[in-house]
Amino acid sequence: xxxxxxxxxxxxxxxxxxxxxxxxxxxxxxxxxxxxxxxxxxxxxxxxxxxxxxxxxxxxxxxxxxxxxxxxxxxxxxxxxxxxxxxxxxxxxxxxxxxxxxxxxxxxxxxxxxxxxxxxxxxxxxxxxxxxxxxxxxxxxxxxxxxxxxxxxxxxxxxxxxxxxxxxxxxxxxxxxxxxxxxxxxxxxxxxxxxxxxxxxxxxxxxxxxxxxxxxxxxxxxxxxxxxxxxxxxxxxxxxxxxxxxxxxxxxxxxxxxxxxxxxxxxxxxxxxxxxxxxxxxxxxxxxxxxxxxxxxxxxxxxxxx
Numbered sequence: 001x002x003x004x005x006x007x008x009x010x011x012x013x014x015x016x017x018x019x020x021x022x023x024x025x026x027x028x029x030x031x032x033x034x035x036x037x038x039x040x041x042x043x044x045x046x047x048x049x050x051x052x053x054x055x056x057x058x059x060x061x062x063x064x065x066x067x068x069x070x071x072x073x074x075x076x077x078x079x080x081x082x083x084x085x086x087x088x089x090x091x092x093x094x095x096x097x098x099x100x101x102x103x104x105x106x107x108x109x110x111x112x113x114x115x116x117x118x119x120x121x122x123x124x125x126x127x128x129x130x131x132x133x134x135x136x137x138x139x140x141x142x143x144x145x146x147x148x149x150x151x152x153x154x155x156x157x158x159x160x161x162x163x164x165x166x167x168x169x170x171x172x173x174x175x176x177x178x179x180x181x182x183x184x185x186x187x188x189x190x191x192x193x194x195x196x197x198x199x200x201x202x203x204x205x206x207x208x209x210x211x212x213x214x215x216x217x218x219x220x221x222x223x224x225x226x227x228x229x230x231x232x233x234x235x236x237x238x239x240x241x242x243x244x245x246x247x248x249x250x251x252x253x254x255x256x257x258x259x260x261x262x263x264x265x266x267x268x269x270x271x272x273x274x275x276x277x278x279x280x281x282x283x284x285x286x287x288x289x290x291x292x293x294x295x296x297x298x299x300x301x302x303x304x305x306x
Contacts, residue, residue: 041063112131
């Protein structure tokens with residue numbers, strides 16, 4: 001039995017608890033949580049609660065979740081491009097096509113499999129056996145910096161920094177069309193689209209999301225940009241840039257699969273790279289910043305466009 005405890009934030013006020021919990025417990029289905037709640041597994045401020053309860057700020061949610069049987073995740077000798085490593089954390093430059101952590105039907109070839117081989121038992125356990133060490137993630141076809149934690153103290157520290165949005169995260173991307181302004185800010189809430197729960201979009205009930213962008217270079221039909229995340233929502237840059245009419249090149253979900261460059265370079269997924277990751281070290285308090293070089297395919301596209 002695993003125990004989870006959450007303190008409701010102001011932005012959660014008014015949400016049904018059975019809709020809120022799936023967003024707090026990533027990877028746990030809403031239907032499963034409904035069964036657990038119906039069985040008396042949830043309390044709010046110490047009192048047993050129903051899934052239909054609408055939460056208020058500062059209320060304490062406590063959930064007893066039965067341990068689900070998880071498959072053994074094998075350690076695999078997959079080469080890692082390590083940008084920084086010490087006894088507390090490791091930052092790697094994730095290649096295109098690699099999933100960050102195992103999920104149903106996909107238990108090998110992930111970053112977690114590689115980290116388990118490289119780090120042995122030295123990975124934090126807060127996120128459970130399926131995601132040891134993992135504090136955050138980037139999409140399978142997004143390249144660049146991912147940080148993992150080697151102990152629970154480091155995990156708690158980094159999780160706090162991500163929650164406070166104090167992590168410095170800078171991405172490089174190529175978007176469709178020519179951006180007119182040299183820089184700008186997109187401040188639009190992001191949430192799951194009711195008609196397609198696997199897809200994110202700009203929805204009024206979503207969480208606040210802020211992306212700052214800056215033009216690096218303009219081409220005939222494309223723009224090379226830098227994006228700095230103020231928040232870190234799922235698919236944030238992809239959704240935000242698509243929302244202003246400039247989807248990321250290669251993005252088959254939020255963009256145009258028929259772009260000429262998609263076919264010319266046989267692109268698999270979006271041209272989006274998590275280049276800079278800056279954080280306060282969990283033990284020393286020192287500011288650490290890593291820079292992941294652009295992947296070869298990305299640099300090649302820029303050379304052709306230039």
